[in-house]
Amino acid sequence: MIETLARPGTEVDDDLTASGLLALARDRKAAEDRAAADLLDLAARWADLHPPESIHHAATFTSGRGIGMEVEAPIAGDGCPTVAEFCVAELGTVLGISIVSAKRLIGHALELRHRLPRLWTQVQSGGVAPWRARMVAEATIHATPSLTPEAAGWVDAQVAAVAGRIGPVQLDRLVAESIKRFELAPADPAADPDDGYLSVDPRHVTVHDQDVHYAGTMHLEADLDIADALDVDRVLTHGAELRKALGSTESLDVRRAQALGDLARTQTALDLHTRGHTQGRAGASGQDGLPVAREVVLHAHFEAVSVAEQMVFGPAGRLEERQRLVLLDQVQSWCGDSRTKVTIKPVIDLNAHLEAPGYEIPDRIREQIILRDRTCVFPWCTRPARGCDVDHVIEYDHDAEADGRxxxxxxxxxxxxxxCRFHHRLKTHTAWHYDVIGPGEFEWTSPHGHRYRRDPTGTTALDPPPEPSRRPQIPRQRRP
Structure with a gap:
């Protein structure tokens, strides 16, 4: 009996023994690694074909690590060729990934080929799993301070010597040692000269906003200075005890989590501490005499549904921020937990046809487009529409009226x-174009003729993958 798996053309004997299944699983994993290595090679070749030109700047990562400003960071380290920023979109859409993921793929490929050549050779020969090599490339690209080609080469030699079998902690230590060996960090008279690991600051706070629990919670992790961490622990313990004294019946863990939210809002903890005590405090701007808490604006959208249509854990809506699920009970608790200002906006008919004379887009039309599109309408882009430009799909002609057209x-x-601003520029300065095919529905065409449908449900590739007359020959090894 032959069982056909989900992928066309793949057949597995249903009567395979346990040994046979294990052997087949091993072969499939080897094929997956081979495909991942080939993809890295293709990404590097794609970069070779697209150096920056006059209107196409070099692709970079943008982060908020600067003081009061955003910082542009290259997608690969010093010594790697730069890549035209707009070419990333075509590769990303073909692969069905975001611009950020496509930049990361290309950056890892260039980093491995040019700055980690030993590891690159091992990946292409099948000696090191591509995911392990990409982990190393990520570390050497984004090391602080930046690694020189020589420093990256030293890390490459150490990792290649153990065939890439290295964990995140050991990798951090290698990068730190490389920074110390090549004297890349500014001298710190208070630092221990024998402690290379501490020359890299591991402190961070990371909010995992791509993984939201159905109950409307989000995971946060941090590495803090010891003194800071102990201070935070004391504040959370105090906040949890205070909530219990005020009548909270929640568990200790829940009360500590709530106390962290209070800490983030800065003044809510003061609200709890003085509730029922001092009122009419001098200098306070609230009606109860308390300082006004910092404003946090959230946009929640709920639809009127019958009880039968409600989700099993209660009425749910959509939070514009991060495009996440939000429970009605949760919003009610937010509104009742502190002095919250709630604004109910008029219902906007997303199917209504609105128009305005001239080029400028009135607020009522802008809000309709934001609510209708939810995110940037470029294929696979997830940037919230509220932070995007509202673009004329067919360009507005400022001379039409004067010319009588x-x-x-x-x-x-x-x-x-x-x-979003990047894809607005992409549409303006390249051969990418899109057409409206229905309310909130768009069809995009890339410079190479690939077509994508973007609607409120997501992105669909309209063109099947090209079928070459023969399997592409990917070289198994490539010297930088």
């Missing part, structure tokens, strides 16, 4: 779409 790109609902 009809306006080809009017300011109206069916000619507008939300585009």
């Amino acid at each position: 009809p306006q080809p790109g009017p300011t109206q609902t069916d000619n507008l779409g939300a585009l």
Whole structure:
């Protein structure tokens, strides 16, 4: 009996023994690693074909690590070729991944080929799993301070010597040792000269906003200075005890989590501490005499549904921030927990046809497009629409009225779409273009002719993958 798996053309004998199944699983994993190594090679070749040009800047990562400003960081380390920023979009859409993921893939490929050549050779020969090599590339690209080619080469030699079998902690130590050996960090007279690991600061606070629990919670992790960590622990313990004294019946863990939220809002803890005590405090701006807490604006959307249509854990809606599930009970608790200002906006008909004279987009039309599109409408982009530009799909002609011609790109609902700034620039300066095919539905065409449908449910690739007459020949080893 032959059982056909989900992937066409893959057949597995249903009568395989346990040994046979294990052997087949091993072969499939080897094929997966081979495909991942080939993909790295193809990403590096794609970069070779697309150096930056006059209008196409080099692709970078943008982060908020600067003081009061965003910082542009290259996608690979010093010594790697730069890549035209707009070419990343085509590769990313073909692979069905975001721009950030596509940049990371290309950056890892270039880092391995140019700065970690030993590891690159091992990956292409099958000696090291691509995911392990990419972990090393990520560390050497984003090391602080930045690694020189020589420092990266030293890390490459150490990792290649053990065939990539290295964990995150050992990798951090290697990077730190490399920084120390090549004297990349500024001298610190208070530092222990024998402690290379501490030359890299491991402190961080990370909010895992891509993994939201159905109950509306989000995971946060941090590494703090010991004194800071103990101070935070004391504050959370005090906040949890205070909540219990005020009548909370929640568990200790829940009360500590709530206390952390109070700490983030800065003044809510003061609200709890003085509730029922001092009122009319001098300098306070609230009606109860308390300082006004810092404002946090959230946009929650709920639809009127019957009881039968409600989710098993209660009525749920959508939080614009991060496009996440939010429970109605949770919103009610937010509103009742502190002095919260709640604004109910008028219902906007997302199917209504709105239009305005001229180029400028009125607030009522902008809000309709934001609510309709939810995110940037470029394939697989997830940037919230509220932070996007509202783009005229067919370009507005500023000279049409003066020339007595009809306006080809009017300011109206069916000619507008939300585009993040990067994809707005991509559409303006390259051969990418899109058409409106329905309310909130768009069809994109790439410079190489690939087509994608983007609607409120997500992105669909319309073109099947090209079928070459023969399997592409990917070299198993490539010297940098």
